Amino acid sequence: MRQLIARRLLQTIPLLFFVSIVCFALIKMAPGDPVLSFVTPNMHAEDIERIRHNLGLDKPAYVQYFLWLKELVQGNLGYSLVNHQPVLDQILDRLPATAGLMGSAIALAVLLAIPLGLVAGANRSRWPDKLINFISYIGISVPLFWLAILLIYLFAIELHWLPIMGMRTIGVNSALDVLKHGILPCAVLAFSFLSVYVRYIRSSTIGQLKEDYVQIQYAFGSSKRLVLFRHVLKHVLLPIITLLGISMAELVTGAIVTETVFSWPGIGSLGMTAVRGMDYPLIMGITLFSAVLLIVGNLLADILYGFADPRINKAR
Amino acid sequence: MNRTRWRNVGNELLANKMGIAAVAVLLILTLGAIFAFLSPHDPNELDVMRKLKPPGADHWFGTDDYGRDYFARALYGGRVSLMVGFSAMILATALGTLVGVVSGYFGGWVDNLLMRLLEIIMSIPSFLVMLLLSVFLKPGVGNVVVIIGLLMWMNLARIVRAETLAIKEREYVLYAKASGQGAFGIIGKHILPSLLPVIIVGATNNIGSAILMESSLSFLGFGVQAPNATWGSMLNSAQGYIVNAPYLALFPGALILLTVLSFNILGDILRVGFEPKLGKR
DSSP states (O other): OHHHHHHHHHHHHHHHHHHHHHHHHHHHTOSSOGGGGGOOTTOOHHHHHHHHHHTTTTSOHHHHHHHHHHHHHTTOOOBOTTTOOBHHHHHHHHHHHHHHHHHHHHHHHHHHHHHHHHHHHHTTTSHHHHHHHHHHHHHHHSOHHHHHHHHIIIIIIISOOSOSSSSSOTTOOOHHHHHHHHHHHHHHHHHHHHHHHHHHHHHHHHHHHTSHHHHHHHHTTOOHHHIIIIIIHHHHHHHHHHHHHHHHHHHHHTHHHHHHHHTOOSHHHHHHHHHHTTOHHHHHHHHHHHHHHHHHHHHHHHHHHHHHOTHHHHHO | OOHHHHHHHHHHHHHOHHHHHHHHHHHHHHHHHHTGGGSSSOTTOOOGGGTTOOSOSSSTTOBOTTOOBHHHHHHHHHHHHHHHHHHHHHHHHHHHHHHHHHHHHHOHHHHHHHHHHHHHHHHSOHHHHHHHHHHHSOOSHHHHHHHHHHTSOHHHHHHHHHHHHHHTTSHHHHHHHHTTOOHHHHIIIIIHHHHHHHHHHHHHHHHHHHHHHHHHHHHTTSSSOTTSOOHHHHHHHHGGGTTTOTHHHHHHHHHHHHHHHHHHHHHHHHHHHHOGGGOOO
16 A cells, blocks of 8 residues: 555656646747736836846746746746736635535535436436436536526526626625525536536446345345445445546636636636736646646545555555 | 447447437538538628527527527538537547557557656646647637647547557467568558547547537637637627527527537447447446
8 A cells, every 4th residue: 555655656756747847838838928018118128138037038948947846846836927926826815716616516416426326327228327317418518608608597697596607796795695606606517527427326336236245135135225325335436536536637627617607716717817818827827736636636546546445456 | 340340330329219319410410511501691691680689480590699690600600610529539539549559559668658648748737728729829720620639639549559458469460460560560450440449439429529628618719710600609709698689698509519419429329339248338
């Protein structure tokens, strides 16, 4: 076990290193001169050169990279070109909104996907399975922003039950208000996660039902429901760990479209603003942040999986 | 790939009502896109007098904010959406197959290098990179295809690699090697044909995701730009009229859903048809 963790950690370090190179290169490829954002009309050419020198932009690219990396490991992701605020602060500022939204969407999706997947798997090819299967097909095929627009039209414009967008009503500061704003974006995201989870859980249920222990339980006279929700459930929970690792990767990018449609003030919509404003340090920061989340998510999933199913270690 | 396999796929498709429906939907949408010029209305003809008319006998999908016939626009939009999806799929499938086969067949340091590269690319959030690239490059149909194609070949590469690893140990491949055939000859003659099922299934699913990605990009305003319209960019402009003309948002989105849904259903049916061992999952 310890060996597995150590090896996976060691693999992660070069990966992070290369990802940082790619991020840096992407931004270096960008058209436009970042110095221009500091320039005011009455500056002289020497002033502009001085700014360039101060920013280190007159050095060769690889030197710039290592300087950037040095700052990076000290937790400095640079400053926004638009409002000159530290990038890390802006990301951390938006993190709670995204984490809250995604966390609740994922939790909701898992809670619903487990029973749905079990029922579908146990009733293979019969109507509950067909219905659940069809719904999950729609979930993986529907453009989320369109679903969001439809829900906004129905629940906010026609029925006036829920607010159209944002996270808070101006001047109101209550948890209930945030909750009301969160229902629609959370529902959209949960539906999309749910549809993926259900398919995994369904097919692992089908696999598990063929195992010997299920036959033995039946032979002992256990009811179908008991076997399903007491015994099969335990085994089906395993692949969910991997799914959660993958979802963690989508924590930021998965929310870009949804957060934008609902004007939810999270990292996704921050990324959108950054791209629209060509705010390169901010884009780089968000890209790197989500890449790190993705890598750490996969790492955690692997390690957890190792704990949950010791057979994995022996197989490697 | 032998005839039995194709027959299996055909049977699987015909036995499945959803499969028949999926093929029918795709056929209708493709024909609609190809023969869009038969529509009595010009998709770009402006007429302020009849703007934002709800759907009716003359304008099946109503008219948009400039009085353009929305049905004609949906047909032409579908043409671009389907074309982008299809081209991006071709690019991604070619790239994924190439990397997967080379990696799996040659193994060793080539495999190591390619797989590490793949891991790096997969660690970078692709949607963000996609947004970024579409800002760098001038947005246009060609660039959107390249951007989407370059960001979705990785999964197929992994699958193809795994499959290649299995195929290259089969007797006929070993025999071809022993008889002195060159590596690329073996790949072309023996490995690629055996990979065809995996590639077809992957490609079918890829079209669906390519169309979804394009629509998200265009919806956010970074994809295909005016005067070209796609279903995604139509939704972008429809968003502003959600209160007065909700049907403007309804149609393009429903078309995207239908298309992607059909490709996903088709992909799964093909998978079962090609690999009967998988069972009717």
